[in-house]
Amino acid sequence: MTPPEPFLGDTVHTPVRHHILSVLVENKAGVLARIAGMFARRGFNIYSLAVAPAESDARFSRVTIVVDAESAPLEQIVGQLDKLVNVVAITDLSPQDALERELLLATVPVDDASRGRLLDLAAGAGASIVDVDGAALTVMLAGTPGACDALERSLESFPDVELHRTGRVALPRLGRTATHEE
Amino acid sequence: MQLTGAQALIKSLEQQGVDTVFGLPGGAILPVYDPLLDSSLRHILVRHEQGAGHMAEGYAQATGRPGVAMVTSGPGATNIVTPITNAHMDSTPLVVITGQVATASIGLDAFQECDITGITMGVTKHNFLVQSAHELPRAVAAAFHLATTGRPGPVLIDVPKDVAQSTMDWWYPATVDEYDLPGYRPTIELDEDDLDRAVALIAASRRPVLYVGGGTLKSRASAELLAFAERTRIPVVTTLMARGAFPDSHHQHLGMPGMHGTYAAVIAMQRSDLLLTLGARFDDRVTGRIASFAPDAKVVHVDIDRAEFGKIRRPDVALQTDVATALRAFDQAGARPQPLDDWWREIDEWRERYPLTYEEPEVDGPLRPQHVIQAIAETAESGTIVASGVGQHQMWAAQYWPFEEPNTWINSGGAGTMGFGVPAAIGAKVGRPDRTVWCIDGDGCFQMTAQELVTARSEGIPIKVAILNNAYLGMVRQWQEMFYDERYSEVYLSPDLPDYVKWAEAMGCVGLRATNVKEMADVIDEANAITDVPVVIDFRTDASEKVFPMVPAGASNDDIMVHPSQRGAR
Ligand SMILES: Cc1ncc(C[n+]2csc(CCOP(=O)(O)OP(=O)(O)O)c2C)c(N)n1
Ligand SMILES: [Mg+2]
Secondary structure: OOOOOOOOOOOOOOOOOEEEEEEEEEOOOOHHHHHHHHHHHHOOOEEEEEEEEOOOOOOEEEEEEEEEOOOOOHHHHHHHHHHOOOEEEEEEEOHHHEEEEEEEEEEEEOOHHHHHHHHHHHHHHOOEEEEEOOOEEEEEEEEOHHHHHHHHHHHOOOOOOEEEEOOOEEEEOOOOOOEEEO | OEEEHHHHHHHHHHHOOOOEEEEEOOHHHHHHHHHHOOOOOEEEEOOOHHHHHHHHHHHHHHHOOOEEEEEOOOHHHHHOHHHHHHHHHHOOOEEEEEEEOOHHHOOOOOOOOOOHHHHHHHHOOEEEEOOOHHHHHHHHHHHHHHHHOOOOOEEEEEEEHHHHHOEEEOOOOOOHHHHOOOOOOOOOOOOHHHHHHHHHHHHHOOOEEEEEOHHHHHOOOHHHHHHHHHHHOOOEEEOHHHOOOOOOOOOOEOOOOOOOOOHHHHHHHHHOOEEEEEOOOOOHHHHOOHHHOOOOOEEEEEEOOHHHOOOOOOOOEEEEOOHHHHHHHHHHOOOOOOOOHHHHHHHHHHHHHOOOOOOOOOOOOOEOHHHHHHHHHHHOOOOOEEEEOOOHHHHHHHHHOOOOOOOOEEOOOOOOOOOOHHHHHHHHHHHOOOOOEEEEEEHHHHHHHOOHHHHHHHHOOOOEEEEEEOOEOHHHHHHHHHHOOOOOOOOEOOOOOOOHHHHHHHOOOEEEEEOOHHHHHHHHHHHHHOOOOOEEEEEEEOOOOOOOOEOOOOOOHHHOEOOHHHOOOO
16 A cells, blocks of 8 residues: 555644544444554654544444554554454545535624624634623534635633634545555 | 353363363353363363463474463462463464452453453454353354464453353354355465566575564465475574474574574575565564665564564565465466575584584583483484473474474564463473474473473373573573673572472472483483383483573564684684
């Protein structure tokens, strides 16, 4: 397997060479610990990790892992992951072939002076306002990791922001193929 | 048929063809020990759970069949973590059954609760916490399947007490499909293109070396190796884990590579243009400083575990298959290197110039450990199995014992577990009662697990133990002498404390002692004549003796240090 070309990352939170592994695992107790433990044990870096029940079959879950392909060769990471008995299939998406999305939620305290500025900023970023009270607004953005990064940076000018990001999920872009490891 | 979980567990082991279980009972595993009384399984009651694990490993290494150990929860389970780790490092098939507190108590810090599946996640091939009696047969079948296929390794089954006590309708999975292992596919088709590329690399090579690792033994590929080696005349080195995979007496065998390998084996790899790597993993003990290891060599890497490819050294061709399959494919393709006469001339010169050597012992002086090993080997019947601890004595045993057959060398390679020898020898003897089993042990190692000789005596397992008593943690002493300015820190043990002869006798064994060459020959004869009880011999050896050749840790293999008597000649 030849590793795809290095990708110059578009976000502050992801390494220059990252890969997205979409990993189908058995939905059993401790599976996430097995994966996380293996990464820690082998010194492989995880940038983000998202888990959800698999689309088609309740026996499985899908784990989307963004890995640092600088910390170890991708074949090593995939090879060691594949050895975990509960790992059923691994799809390797290189960033240029992947459609990546992430969810950002931020609660931003505002006063009369700053409210308008936040609303403008949110509108400009394509974020929506999902909760409101007199002292704060909650902003939501579902977008590319780069768009989430940009919004996060813009929000640094507001004090006491509480911000959460989900880590990304990904699918192959239409017409592109991913490397499947059964 | 209604069975309790405990009965189902024992019946499942019988179903797997298990004949022996090494273990020690306690609260959480108590229900399982009751149906054991009515079973055909032989249970060997150990004196410490570490012993059970190493015995199961010795059994597995000697027979090629998985070893089985059973212990209780909490401290029983943690006591067997060292052997599990050891088996993981050496890819030894093991099935370990641990008792667990009742499911309702898990997570509540109940008496003797411990998260053994969590603890062993990183040192098992896989583990199971069984949730119901119905699931037990599946867990057992899956555990044996996992332990013995693909790259073998230890598998742990954690059985909560209530699971053992509840009832189930007996069933047993009939096929692999019922094991519920959707992510496990151990067998892979050999890739024909890769095979062609490997054959082409062999055809181009002028200085090939067969770098034979433990995977060759796991794949039972000794016959294929002999055939391929003889047809191609390619020189062979066998790693610490592969001793016995190729006969030492064969003229194509250069010996063991690595930190304490023979000069010819180490340097042949360094100068090689092709390493035909068979079930070996470029361990740091073999490669020395990796950046300067075999710099001109192309690498064909045969391994069942693809994660080994490029982990340490990038292969030019990787063949994910077992060693026997690969060797048969090479033969079928007629793989053959360039004429090797020049290569053999070079190698023979190295062999002649730097054979393994040591100084003859003085008549009444302390014994030479290498001499003791050779003397035992000379009188041992063919097929004798040798186990060892970890340290200098292990390296001398690997260097000087003439291995001719697979599965006759039982040792702790990847983990380097002191105390492995005595219990592993016991397990080997249980698995191969027809064979003589010697344990070449160190005085330090012996003190770690000697109590299992009580097990050996009471179970009628007549092994022979040769303690190479140098009164030191000798390997550590050697490093302190050579690399820490002879500043000896916490390595002295005393030759007389404990009194090994009395200790052996207290454990129901025969205890013997030899302090010079004459006594050595006598006690070996005496030990050979005893076949009903274990024998322990305290051989008083020279504390200053060091293992050579040696590649210092982190040094290049080119900087191999030969025996002092051979220096200056280079
Ligand atoms: C459990 C364990 N503790 C410590 C070590 C480090 N160690 C490696 S060899 C050795 C000395 C072994 O002494 P002995 O059994 O007398 O063998 P010798 O080297 O003297 O032949 C030690 C302490 C180890 N390998 N395993
Ligand atoms: Mg010693």
